[in-house]
Amino acid sequence: xxxxxxxxxxxxxxxxxxxxxxxxxxxxxxxxxxxxxxxxxxxxxxxxxxxxxxxxxxxxxxxxxxxxxxxxxxxxxxxxxxxxxxxxxxxxxxxxxxxxxxxxxxxxxxxxxxxxxxxxxxxxxxxxxxxxxxxxxxxxxxxxxxxxxxxxxxxxxxxxxxxxxxxxxxxxxx
Numbered sequence: 001x002x003x004x005x006x007x008x009x010x011x012x013x014x015x016x017x018x019x020x021x022x023x024x025x026x027x028x029x030x031x032x033x034x035x036x037x038x039x040x041x042x043x044x045x046x047x048x049x050x051x052x053x054x055x056x057x058x059x060x061x062x063x064x065x066x067x068x069x070x071x072x073x074x075x076x077x078x079x080x081x082x083x084x085x086x087x088x089x090x091x092x093x094x095x096x097x098x099x100x101x102x103x104x105x106x107x108x109x110x111x112x113x114x115x116x117x118x119x120x121x122x123x124x125x126x127x128x129x130x131x132x133x134x135x136x137x138x139x140x141x142x143x144x145x146x147x148x149x150x151x152x153x154x155x156x157x158x159x160x161x162x163x164x165x166x167x168x169x170x171x172x173x174x
Contacts, residue, residue, distance in 0.1 A: 040090050044146050047087045050080040054102070055139050058132035064125070068117040073128075074109040077102055095152045096145075097160050101167035105131065108171055127174050131167060138163040 057076035064070055081102040088096045112124060120128075141159040146152060 047083040050083040054080040062129045067113045077106045099164045101164045104171040
């Protein structure tokens with residue numbers, strides 16, 4: 001009889017422990033997670049970093065003399081376009097400008113490199129310089145694109161769109 005009573009108490013204790021763990025896990029699931037950062041804000045930070053890397057790569061590429069020296073720029077442009085595209089998909093295409101001119105730059109660089117390693121023409125170098133100058137004007141707008149609450153600031157998005165259209169026209173003009 002005594003054995004059965006101790007076994008029943010042990011069983012009841014285990015059931016109580018399991019119920020306590022279950023209630024605690026449910027409580028943790030239901031409360032807001034203050035310790036976790038907002039994924040969209042972190043994606044924006046990654047995208048901003050990629051835009052800054054692209055800006056630096058554009059400045060460096062302005063001195064390039066042949067197409068093989070454009071590999072770092074092409075990689076930076078691809079990374080920036082990829083990160084920004086994911087940010088647009090996350091925030092919504094109706095809220096954030098797609099900035100297709102960066103993808104156009106990747107396409108242009110790829111076209112230039114298709115023929116292999118060759119010297120850049122004066123027109124191509126001039127395009128890189130103009131693109132770099134215009135793009136560097138977009139970086140400050142991009143830095144202020146999201147508010148503290150994670151919403152797109154429409155005036156900065158409009159500035160970004162204006163610069164993006166100028167960059168696209170520059171690329172299409174060549």
